[in-house]
Every structure is written in structure tokens, then in C-alpha cells.
Amino acid sequence: MSVKSVYHQVIYRQTSPKLNNTSHGFKYIQTHRILEFDRVFEQHYQYLKKGLRHLSDAYECLDASRPWLCFWILHSLELLEEPIPPAVASDVCQFLARCQSPTGGFAGGPGQHAHLAPTYAAVNALCIIGTEEAYNVIDRQKLLDFLWSVKQPDGSFMMHVGGEVDVRSAYCAASVASLTYILTPKLFENTTNWILSCQNWEGGLSGVPGLEAHGGYSFCGTAALVILGKEHMLDLKSLLRWVVSRQMRFEGGFQGRCNKLVDGCYSFWQAGLLPLLHRALFKEGESELSQQRWLFEQQALQEYILLCCQSPTGGLLDKPGKSRDFYHTCYCLSGLSIAQHFGNMELHHETILGKEENRLAPTHPVYNICPEKVARALRHFHRLSVTETKNETFYSF
């Protein structure tokens, strides 16, 4: 099946006669309201700014995910193009330094064990801050030691020493290793084949081989393969078919798995796959690709996020009736950014629904931080040398 016909199937579903009466009315109300509503810009900013200094009791359960809170908030602020005051940025650097384990990698909080998920979040947060102080927090040699300590012979990675294995860990490891320029072929030996074995009959990827396809794991596996330069080894057409079928015809947002409800955070985990697939299909010589649009309904996703996921008091959420939180704020905004911006540094086309003030900054679809921050981090860490204890050649980007 060609890329174009997969895309047309999606468009057809969006406007299928069966749903036309309902969806037309719905779309009219949505479009009409968007002009008045827009994003609750100032409230989002106040909510995020407060979260960097004070969290309510409700966040106690995230005591082992504190670098994540830094990343979710800092990335949301950069998407809203709100500068981070230097004093706050410095405080975040000092806090993340306390989360760094003496044996390498970052933990969920000071004094905890290193774990790949907060390591990814901490490195991303520090790259968003992008100052010398931020870069200097990262002990790259020890980070490399930590990555080796969780690497498995089959190519997979444990989330922490003695912990579980799933495709998130391969992405977290590839992301931090590439951003800090410590990625080596040896460290990722067999990883490509292990990730490829997570793509199942549905077309998406599961957490480990043999389970159900899932948006978060599909993003992590595909983004890791992009970093390793092996994404062409996936069955790209079946992955494309699976992911575009996760955008729901009525709501416009994405579900995470087949037969699940739409959830705002999949605006990034699922829609974020489309730029990766677009690039991969382009490299494979696919001639029917648009030079202005991704292969999903970008406006419908923007409608869902703007209308259904914004808390009027600031912050974004899963769906109406749910509470706002920093995770959904980050990933709803990240998905909104993907839906607004097509292209890369050279080729760029914007589709902004509603007022021009709705425009967010672009995000890098592999790392999910702003593209210039990725470029700056790569430049910075490229200049540094690492003690080559493993005697390996480093990848060049």
C-alpha cells in the first residue's frame, strides 16, 4: 500500500458520511470556539513557573521522578518561548547535580539510585538550560560507565542495575549518549536487532518482544533507531498504518493503543512518530511525500489539544474531566508543536490553528527539546574529549 493511500484512508475516516452529521456540527463548534478561546497563555506560564519552586502534596508520589518535573516544566516553558530566569536555571542545575549518582547517571532524587529515565530527563533539562554551568553538571565518563552497567548482552538495556528491561531504556540510553557525544557502536551492539524484535504484527512497537503495540514504546523504539541510523530496518509502512490509525476520527486526538480512549499525552508519543517516519520514508526514496504536511490530520489534533486539553486555570491535561499535571502539560504542548510545524531547519511550513498567539516554538522530534538546543549541546560536547577507557571510535554526527 502506498503512503498516499494510507493517508487518504485517514482523511476519509475523518470525513466519513456515517459521522458527517455529528462531526460537522462538532467541528463547527470547535472552530467557532477556538477563535475566542485560544491557549490560556498567561495561566500556563504562571502554573509552570510556580511548579519550579513549589509542588503540592499531590506530587509526593513523584519523589523518584524529580528530574522529570524539571524537564516537563522547562520544555513547556521553551515551547511557550518563556525565558528561564538565570537564577532559577542555576538552581535547577545545582539540584540536578545533587541527583547525579557518584557511580554515574542521574537518580530520581538526591541520594537515590541512578536510573535511565531520570537520566534522560536530567540531560534533556540541562541541554534546555544550555549554559556552561548546565553542561558541566554532566559527568560524561561516569555516564558512560552507568550505561555500560545496564547494557545487556542481547542489546537491550535495564532501566537501572537489577531493574526491568523495555524499549524505553534503549531510547533513554541512545538519547543521552548521542547528546553528550559518548555514543559508541560497541555500547549499542545488538540494540538495533533487539528493538526491531519489538515491532509486532500490528505494525507498532511493544515494550518488550511479543506484547501489544503502544504509542510510547513505538516512539521510543523508532527514535532510538533514528539515533542509531537504522530506522529503515523497521517495516515503515506497517508502522505508518498503525500510527495514523491511532488518531481518532471524532476527537482528533490520539489513543495510545488500539481500543483505548484518546489521551492528550499521545499527541506527542504518537504524532511525534510522523516526523520520524516522514524522514525515514523520504530517505527510502518515497516520492509521494508532501513537502508541507506530516501524514496525519494536524488541524484536528490542534483542535483536540486547544479545546479539550487546556485547563482554564493553566496547565494541560489528558482529557476533559481529568486534572492538569506537568507531564500532560509537557506532552500536550509538544504534540501541539509537532502539529504546527512541518519540516526541519532548512524546509519549514507552519499550520497554526486559531490566532497567531497559539504558535509554539518547534521541537526536535527525536529528543523533544528545541532544535537549536540540540545543535548547541552537540557542538559543546563534540569539542570535549572523553577518556577512552573502552578504546573505541566515537560516532560523528
Ligand SMILES: [Zn+2]
Ligand atoms: Zn496521558
